[in-house]
Amino acid sequence: MxxxxxxxxxxxxxxxxxxxxxxxxxxxxxxxxxxxxxxxxxxxxxxxxxxxxxxxxxxxxxxxxxxxxxxxxxxxxxxxxxxxxxxxxxxxxxxxxxxxxxxxxxxxxxxxxxxxxxxxxxxxxxxxxxxxxxxxxxxNEFFLHHQRWGRPFVTLKIAQTLDGYIAAPDGDSEWISGQHSRSLVHEWRSRYDAVMVGRNTTLLDNPRLTVRHVEGRQPKRIVIDGPLELPDELNLFTDQYEEKTIVLTHNQKKYREEADPMLNMLKSDYFRGTTLLVDEKDGHTDLGDALKELGKLPVTSVLVEAGQSLASALLRENLVDKVECFIAPKMLGGGARSVLGVGINHMSEIMEFREVEWKQVGDDLLFSGYF
Amino acid sequence: MxxxxxxxxxxxxxxxxxxxxxxxxxxxxxxxxxxxxxxxxxxxxxxxxxxxxxxxxxxxxxxxxxxxxxxxxxxxxxxxxxxxxxxxxxxxxxxxxxxxxxxxxxxxxxxxxxxxxxxxxxxxxxxxxxxxxxxxxxxNEFFLHHQRWGRPFVTLKIAQTLDGYIAAPDGDSEWISGQHSRSLVHEWRSRYDAVMVGRNTTLLDNPRLTVRHVEGRQPKRIVIDGPLELPDELNLFTDQYEEKTIVLTHNQKKYREEADPMLNMLKSDYFRGTTLLVDEKDGHTDLGDALKELGKLPVTSVLVEAGQSLASALLRENLVDKVECFIAPKMLGGGARSVLGVGINHMSEIMEFREVEWKQVGDDLLFSGYF
Structure with missing residues (x-):
C-alpha cells in the first residue's frame, strides 16, 4: 500500500x-x-x-x-x-x-x-x-450486516431533552429537537431502506415518515401493528407512498380475514402496501422474527423512529445495532421517557456503547454509538 | 481600551x-x-x-x-x-x-x-x-449573584446515562460516570463554598463530599434533613470535617429539643457542625428559605450533588442557576431518573438553557448550561 x-x-x-x-x-x-x-x-x-x-x-x-x-x-x-x-x-x-x-x-x-x-x-x-x-x-455496514445476519442493520433514533424525555406529560412531542436535527433525520431516511414506527406513534402522531427537508430517495415505511387494528385512513396507508408501507402483524386471524395479499386485492379500495404475518411472542409481535422477515424482502437497514415502547422492546431483545440520540438543551422533568423497561436490574448489566461520537447539530448535541 | x-x-x-x-x-x-x-x-x-x-x-x-x-x-x-x-x-x-x-x-x-x-x-x-x-x-459570578440576590449561586450536578438514569433499578449508582468526570467534581467541590445533598442520598450513600482526587480547599457540606432524623453516625456528622457540616431542618420541635446550638453544646458528644431551622412549605423544607439562610452565613455558592428528589424540588422552585450534567455513553433503561416532577405539563413550559457548552471528559460528555 x-x-x-x-x-x-x-x-x-x-x-x-x-x-x-x-x-x-x-x-x-x-x-x-x-x-x-x-x-x-x-x-x-x-x-x-x-x-x-x-x-x-x-x-x-x-x-x-x-x-x-x-x-x-x-x-x-x-x-x-x-x-x-x-x-x-x-x-x-x-x-x-x-x-x-x-x-x-x-x-x-x-x-x-x-x-x-x-x-x-x-x-x-x-x-x-x-x-x-x-x-x-x-x-457498506448495512450491506455487510445484512449479508452476515440475514436481518437489517437497525439504528434507533431518539430525540430527547437533557433529562431523557421524548414528550411532555400531556403527550406533546413537537418539537424537542431543533430544525437542523430534523433535517438530518430526513437525510438519514433517504439513506436507510426503511423507517420503522410502532402502533402508538402511528396513532398519536399520524406520521408520514417521508423525506421532505432534503433531496433524496423515499424509504419504505414499516409499522409494527401486532393486533392489526390501526385505522385505514392514516397517512401511511393512504398517501402517495402507500406502496412503500409494510405492516407487520402477529394476528393470524385478522391477517387471514383481511390482509392476506390475495384477499386484499379483491377489495374495492385495497391497501397497496405489504402486510406481513410474523410470529407472536408473549402476546406481542416477535421483533426478532419481524426483522428476519424484513431481511428476506430484502430490507438491509431500518431507522427506528419509535416511541418508548417499541424502542425499549428492541433494546430488550438486543436488536439495536446503533443509537443516534439528539439531546436538546432543555429539561421537561416529566413525561414519556426515551427508554424504559429493558430488563436491566444491576449496574453490571448496563449497556455500554462503542465507537462513540458526539457532534453538535444546531443547538442540539448528537450522540452516536454502536452496541 | x-x-x-x-x-x-x-x-x-x-x-x-x-x-x-x-x-x-x-x-x-x-x-x-x-x-x-x-x-x-x-x-x-x-x-x-x-x-x-x-x-x-x-x-x-x-x-x-x-x-x-x-x-x-x-x-x-x-x-x-x-x-x-x-x-x-x-x-x-x-x-x-x-x-x-x-x-x-x-x-x-x-x-x-x-x-x-x-x-x-x-x-x-x-x-x-x-x-x-x-x-x-x-x-466572580458566585460573588455577584450572592451580592445581588442574597442567596448562593446554585449549580446542580448530575451524572447520568444517555437515557437519563442516575441509578440502576436495584438502587446502585456506582459508577455511572468515569474517573475523569469524578475528579472534575472534586475540583468543583474545592471551588464552591458548599456541597449540598438531601436525606435520601445521605442515607443511601453515606457520602463524605470531601475533596480527595485533587488538591484543594474542603467545602462546607449541607444536608437537607427536614424531619431531623438522620442517624448520628454518618460520615458527615463524625468525620474530621464535622465542623463543616450544616444541617437544615424544618422540624421546630426536634430542633428545640436537640439541635439548638445551646442545647447541643451540653451533650457529651455534641455535633460540632451547624444546625439551622428553616421554614416549612407543604410539609417539606422550604428550599427558598433554606438558601436565604445559607446566604446569611454567608454561603455564596452551592454545588448540589443530590438525587432525583432534591434535584427536582430545586428545579421546581426555580432555585437552580446552572446545570452541569455528565452523560455516560451507557443505557440503563430503568431505575432512578435524574429529574422527575418539576411541575411541567405542556411543551410551552419546557425549561431552556442558555450559554450552553458541551465538553468531552474522558469517555463522558459534560453538558453545562444556565437557566
Missing part, C-alpha cells in the same frame, strides 16, 4: 457514497482509473439498483482509451464474477490493457467471495486487496 | 482565579503592574480570605520602586475604599507615583460602589473602567 493508492481509494470511497439509498440492496461501489503516468483518467459509481456497476461507468468515462495501457483501477469492492443484471465486471476489466487492480475489500456475497479477484489474477492482472478496508466496510 | 490593556487584564484575571474557593465570601481579584516602558514589574492576587488584597501583594512584589513612576496598575475589581481586614487599597494606590489604573469592573458592594474609583480620580490618577468586564463578571 502506498500513498497514491490510499489517496485514489479515498476518492473512490467518497464518490461511492453518492449511491446511498439508491443502490440498496446492493452495496455502494466507487471506481477510479489512474493512468500509468499517475493521472486520473476515469471514474464511476454504482448509481442505482439494477443499473450499471461502478467499474463499467468508470471505464465508459475514459475519453482516450489509449491511456488505459498500464493503468491502475481502484475499486471499493471486489469486482463481481457473476451474471446478474449486468455482465461480470471482472471480465470487463480483464479485457483491458491495464496493469493493476486495487480493491478495498472482498465481496462476501457467496457468488463472488474471491472469484472476481482470482479471475483477474488468472488473466495476469496484479491485484492488491485491503487498501482502506475498514473505511470500505464502514461505508 | 487598547490591545496592551486587554492583554494585561487577561493576565490579571488568569492569576486571580488561583484564589478560587480560598477567598470566599470575598471575590477573586488579580492585579498586574506595568511600568511606563510597558514591562511587567509586579503582580499579586487576593490569596485567602482575611489576608492582603491583590493590590497590596502586587505593589509589594515590585522590586525596584523607581519603576512605579508613571506605571499602570491593572486590577480585575475596583480597589476597595473601606477599612475592612486591611486598609483601603485606593489609598495605597493613590500614594504611588503611578499614572493610571485600569479596572475590569466596579465593586457592587455598597461600601465600595464607585468610591474607590472616585478616590483615585480625586488624586489625579487616570482611571479606566470596563476592560474585560464580562470576563471579570464571569470569574
Amino acid at each position: 502506498n500513498e497514491a493508492d490510499t489517496q485514489w481509494m479515498s476518492l473512490a470511497l467518497e464518490i461511492a457514497e453518492r449511491g446511498a439509498g439508491y443502490v440498496s440492496p446492493n452495496p455502494m461501489v466507487g471506481c477510479v482509473i489512474v493512468s500509468a503516468e499517475g493521472e486520473k483518467i476515469g471514474q464511476g459509481i454504482h448509481e442505482r439498483y439494477g443499473q450499471a456497476h461502478a467499474e463499467k461507468n468508470a471505464v465508459d468515462s475514459v475519453s482516450n482509451s489509449e491511456l488505459l495501457d498500464g493503468a491502475t483501477v481502484y475499486v471499493t469492492l471486489e469486482p463481481c464474477a457473476h451474471h446478474g443484471n449486468t455482465p461480470p465486471c471482472c471480465e470487463l476489466l480483464a479485457e483491458l490493457p491495464i496493469d493493476r487492480v486495487v480493491v478495498a475489500m472482498e465481496d462476501p456475497t457467496p457468488k463472488v467471495a474471491g472469484k472476481g479477484i482470482q479471475y483477474l489474477r488468472n488473466h495476469n492482472i496484479e491485484v492488491e486487496v485491503g487498501v482502506l478496508k475498514e473505511e470500505a466496510e464502514k461505508l | 487598547n490591545e496592551a490593556d486587554t492583554q494585561w487584564m487577561s493576565l490579571a484575571l488568569e492569576i486571580a482565579e488561583r484564589g478560587a474557593g480560598y477567598v470566599s465570601p470575598n471575590p477573586m481579584v488579580g492585579c498586574v503592574i506595568v511600568s511606563a516602558e510597558g514591562e511587567k514589574i509586579g503582580q499579586g492576587i487576593h490569596e485567602r480570605y482575611g489576608q492582603a488584597h491583590a493590590e497590596k501583594n502586587a505593589v509589594d512584589s515590585v522590586s525596584n520602586s523607581e519603576l512605579l513612576d508613571g506605571a499602570t496598575v491593572y486590577v480585575t475589581l475596583e480597589p476597595c475604599a473601606h477599612h475592612g481586614n486591611t486598609p483601603p487599597c485606593c489609598e495605597l494606590l493613590a500614594e504611588l507615583p503611578i499614572d493610571r489604573v485600569v479596572v475590569a469592573m466596579e465593586d457592587p458592594t455598597p461600601k465600595v460602589a464607585g468610591k474607590g474609583i472616585q478616590y483615585l480620580r480625586n488624586h489625579n490618577i487616570e482611571v479606566e473602567v470596563g476592560v474585560l468586564k464580562e470576563e471579570a463578571e464571569k470569574l
Whole structure:
C-alpha cells in the first residue's frame, strides 16, 4: 500500500457514497482509473439498483482509451464474477490493457467471495486487496450486516431533552429537537431502506415518515401493528407512498380475514402496501422474527423512529445495532421517557456503547454509538 | 481600551482565579503592574480570605520602586475604599507615583460602589473602567449573584446515562460516570463554598463530599434533613470535617429539643457542625428559605450533588442557576431518573438553557448550561 493508492481509494470511497439509498440492496461501489503516468483518467459509481456497476461507468468515462495501457483501477469492492443484471465486471476489466487492480475489500456475497479477484489474477492482472478496508466496510455496514445476519442493520433514533424525555406529560412531542436535527433525520431516511414506527406513534402522531427537508430517495415505511387494528385512513396507508408501507402483524386471524395479499386485492379500495404475518411472542409481535422477515424482502437497514415502547422492546431483545440520540438543551422533568423497561436490574448489566461520537447539530448535541 | 490593556487584564484575571474557593465570601481579584516602558514589574492576587488584597501583594512584589513612576496598575475589581481586614487599597494606590489604573469592573458592594474609583480620580490618577468586564463578571459570578440576590449561586450536578438514569433499578449508582468526570467534581467541590445533598442520598450513600482526587480547599457540606432524623453516625456528622457540616431542618420541635446550638453544646458528644431551622412549605423544607439562610452565613455558592428528589424540588422552585450534567455513553433503561416532577405539563413550559457548552471528559460528555 502506498500513498497514491490510499489517496485514489479515498476518492473512490467518497464518490461511492453518492449511491446511498439508491443502490440498496446492493452495496455502494466507487471506481477510479489512474493512468500509468499517475493521472486520473476515469471514474464511476454504482448509481442505482439494477443499473450499471461502478467499474463499467468508470471505464465508459475514459475519453482516450489509449491511456488505459498500464493503468491502475481502484475499486471499493471486489469486482463481481457473476451474471446478474449486468455482465461480470471482472471480465470487463480483464479485457483491458491495464496493469493493476486495487480493491478495498472482498465481496462476501457467496457468488463472488474471491472469484472476481482470482479471475483477474488468472488473466495476469496484479491485484492488491485491503487498501482502506475498514473505511470500505464502514461505508457498506448495512450491506455487510445484512449479508452476515440475514436481518437489517437497525439504528434507533431518539430525540430527547437533557433529562431523557421524548414528550411532555400531556403527550406533546413537537418539537424537542431543533430544525437542523430534523433535517438530518430526513437525510438519514433517504439513506436507510426503511423507517420503522410502532402502533402508538402511528396513532398519536399520524406520521408520514417521508423525506421532505432534503433531496433524496423515499424509504419504505414499516409499522409494527401486532393486533392489526390501526385505522385505514392514516397517512401511511393512504398517501402517495402507500406502496412503500409494510405492516407487520402477529394476528393470524385478522391477517387471514383481511390482509392476506390475495384477499386484499379483491377489495374495492385495497391497501397497496405489504402486510406481513410474523410470529407472536408473549402476546406481542416477535421483533426478532419481524426483522428476519424484513431481511428476506430484502430490507438491509431500518431507522427506528419509535416511541418508548417499541424502542425499549428492541433494546430488550438486543436488536439495536446503533443509537443516534439528539439531546436538546432543555429539561421537561416529566413525561414519556426515551427508554424504559429493558430488563436491566444491576449496574453490571448496563449497556455500554462503542465507537462513540458526539457532534453538535444546531443547538442540539448528537450522540452516536454502536452496541 | 487598547490591545496592551486587554492583554494585561487577561493576565490579571488568569492569576486571580488561583484564589478560587480560598477567598470566599470575598471575590477573586488579580492585579498586574506595568511600568511606563510597558514591562511587567509586579503582580499579586487576593490569596485567602482575611489576608492582603491583590493590590497590596502586587505593589509589594515590585522590586525596584523607581519603576512605579508613571506605571499602570491593572486590577480585575475596583480597589476597595473601606477599612475592612486591611486598609483601603485606593489609598495605597493613590500614594504611588503611578499614572493610571485600569479596572475590569466596579465593586457592587455598597461600601465600595464607585468610591474607590472616585478616590483615585480625586488624586489625579487616570482611571479606566470596563476592560474585560464580562470576563471579570464571569470569574466572580458566585460573588455577584450572592451580592445581588442574597442567596448562593446554585449549580446542580448530575451524572447520568444517555437515557437519563442516575441509578440502576436495584438502587446502585456506582459508577455511572468515569474517573475523569469524578475528579472534575472534586475540583468543583474545592471551588464552591458548599456541597449540598438531601436525606435520601445521605442515607443511601453515606457520602463524605470531601475533596480527595485533587488538591484543594474542603467545602462546607449541607444536608437537607427536614424531619431531623438522620442517624448520628454518618460520615458527615463524625468525620474530621464535622465542623463543616450544616444541617437544615424544618422540624421546630426536634430542633428545640436537640439541635439548638445551646442545647447541643451540653451533650457529651455534641455535633460540632451547624444546625439551622428553616421554614416549612407543604410539609417539606422550604428550599427558598433554606438558601436565604445559607446566604446569611454567608454561603455564596452551592454545588448540589443530590438525587432525583432534591434535584427536582430545586428545579421546581426555580432555585437552580446552572446545570452541569455528565452523560455516560451507557443505557440503563430503568431505575432512578435524574429529574422527575418539576411541575411541567405542556411543551410551552419546557425549561431552556442558555450559554450552553458541551465538553468531552474522558469517555463522558459534560453538558453545562444556565437557566
